[in-house]
Amino acid sequence: MTGHFPILSVLLWLPILGGLLVLLAGRMAPPTVRWLALFFAVLSFAVSVPLWTQFDNSTAAMQFTEKLPWISTFNVYYSLGVDGISMPLILLNTFITILVVAAGWEVIQYKTSQYMAAFLILEGLMNGVFSALDGMLFYVLWEAMLIPMFIIIGVWGGPRRVYATIKFFLYTFFGSVFMLVALIYMYVKSGSFDILGFQQLPLGLHAQVLIFIAFLLAFAVKVPMWPVHTWLPDAHVEAPTGGSVILAAIMLKMGGYGFLRFSLPITPDASHALTWLVVGLSLIAVVYIGFVAIVQTDMKKLVAYSSVAHMGFVTLGFFLLFLIFGRDANGAGSVMGVEGGMVQMISHGFVSGALFLCVGVLYDRMHTREIEAYGGVINVMPAFAFFMVLFAMANCGLPGTSGFVGEWMVILSAMRANFWIAFLAAFTLFLGAAYSLWLVKRVIYGPVTNSHVKEMNDVSQRELIILGLCAVPVILIGIWPAPLLDVMHATVTNLVHQVVQTKIVSG
């Protein structure tokens, strides 16, 4: 596949270039800067659409590949490509970035150009993370991404932003450096940083377990899994609305993506041996964090904890496959678990992103996120209330919304694995309902008790468009998930078959 239009390179570099231009335009009036940023965000999304339309569903091989030598001393290649797992995530990223740019439109007055530029650069780097096929390229982008996010939370965040952003940076940095050691170790063994090469590399169980743990540290912090999730509520609460949206919708997905791209295929035997660990941690996230979410008094914190619980569902779906493979023909149940996790990731991207946008809409009016301060919002903001209720319903997995599809698939495959796992996983159904609906009840319904609430205006046209854009995919995936599943089916099937084969060489 040479000679085609390098879509992935453009998706990596165009937003970064756009970000630099926006920075340079910093001396111009803020409106110019905003429109310029929006232009680049929309352009990037337009470029990413052909990834979907021209995608070949029938193969598990990498598509739209590009490969150039980058650092010959290390045999590192600038190697890009997407498959059914990464392609939807890239589209999610380019789509969400438009919303984020729009969401910061009038709200961000301090250093507007730096704010917009940070998000555009972040978008490019994250596109690169999802499309990198070279371990070193992946790592460079994975780490580079921390810098804009660190700045976003630290400069435009809330009162405790410094604490939150340093905690965020050090936690994620801590996790990923061990991944670096693991990558170098495999490079020394195999002579290159090719991820697909790593997947073929025979490794003994001892080495696999150590590599698996190194990856687990990196990805578990990112996902985040219990007990290394504590940076997330802080970061979410303190980040500006746009930062929370990107964190929840895209950055957390990188952890899940890492499990599928690295942990499972590179260290299948260790994954098998340590399935109990990941499944256990996931169930703790689902049940315990679900309870924690209920008692939150801060809206953003509540959504943040619900993110941890939902991501626990994702990792659960991924790691169920060892428990059920072989019980049915072709491992269909395993495939369903992984696909369920993937759908959950995409859906959570839209739903949690939308919920953070909703909280942002309220915050911009009242400058508080305390649930107690609100009540009866529906009386003054009916249009807004419609969307907030919709997304809350999607968050608790109401059939007909995207949240239902993934949860249902994961619970179904959990049932094949073990009744008690399914039982605990199903807790999410009523825990999710409890914290989402109770939030809605306290914020949206009831009488207006706070005089400030009375003065709130309903959503502006800009906000209406943003929320509307979020609602479309939530409902589309909910009622017709087939296109999304088709895209990933071949890749996931291939992955599952690859993962259940042992890599340990005898002797």
Place this chain on the structure above:
Amino acid sequence: MNFELPQFLPAVPEMFLLGMICFVLIVDVCISDAHRLITYWLSLASVVGTAWLTIAVAQQGSLLTFSGMFVNDAMGNVLKLCTDLVVAVVFIYSRDYLRDRGLFKGEYYILGLTSLLGMMVMISAHNMLTVYLGLELLSLSLYAMVALDRDSAVASEAAMKYFVLGAIASGVLLYGMSLLYGATGTLDLTELGVHIASGSGTSIATVFALGFVVAGLCFKLGAVPFHMWLPDVYEGSATSVTLFVGTAPKIAAFALFMRFLVEGLGGLHSDWQGMLIAISILSMGIGAFVAIVQSNFKRMLAYSTIGHVGFILLGILAGTTAGYQAAMFYTLTYVLMAMAAFGLILLLARKGFEAEKLEDLKGLNERSPWFAALMLMVMFGMAGVPPFVGFFAKLYVLRAVIDVGLTWLAVTAVVFSIVSAYYYIRVVKLMYFDRAPANAKGVRAEFDLRWLLSGNGLAILALGVLPGPLMALCVKVIAF
């Protein structure tokens, strides 16, 4: 011994520099303070001329001259060229700062040139006597330079500490050399290497001598536990002197390790590897933890230097060609970053105001977004976050130590790099998250300084995006 011209050829850059030093010295005596710029331009011309001559006499293979005391080889030439460049940049960065403080005298530039000569001799040394000659020329120039601001009590104290400790270290090194001479009967580094490799010279005496040599070398590099002078000197000296002390001599010290420890005492690798592992872990640890509590930016950077030295030693202790290449890459890129860091401190300082407290960086993003961005690149570069070049330097040395089976050491190193990331990002926090004090002014700088510093900072990014060529250069010149 016949002195034919071709035998001088490999050393022509050094000879030219020596001639120029004498010339500048005489000219400087004859001109008044009003025309001190003449000294400045002449010094710059000397450095540029030396660099040009270094390129001109460079050739394939290595060439010995002066009865094998002096060597001209690819590694030496690249390191000399880098040293020349660094010194030239340091001269330019320092000009305005010195002028604002009434220190714009010929001495700074002449001492700079003599220490450059010392460094070049060190880089080309092929005999223990030449090593010592170059080292002392460098050290004595630096002692004097630290004391340049003679009315400052802190500077005088720093110079005194540096001198006393440096003299002890030189003595220790000399003692080690004499023991080696006694055990092997030669001063020539290649002969020493052959002697030790053959096993006939490895006795208790050589290993004993090795201990002294390692201690002496580590003092010059500033590795724990021989680091005591470094924070005081960095903090006490005028910032332009700190800039000088903190950059170019590191390249020369790396060359010293290569010539002495690797070429001369390579046969004792198994003995010095253990020593360097301990020293390296201690350096990374002290560098990471002690820097956190510093409130003086220069002192913080001093501890960060100690941490980086630990990383450079990782590459050397691996004892493989790839390890030495990694150490060279690390040294060069570290010097690049240190140059930008101190350059920015110089830039932020104004007449009657030193920007050396961490607090002075508060709200820099509001005062000057561009220079704040440059400092951000330096800080993330030093922390080892991609896409800045510091990351690839760390990657390179980590690969070298994992290659020789010391994976635990690599894990230790990355743990320390997490700790040290904290104080680097704290600087970013001060610049970006804190608001500037009400009386803060914008940043003004001369045209050339502004552009040079920008180029310096962007090089950290450019080499991080495309580290290939510099790595290839390191691979090319270090091939044993």
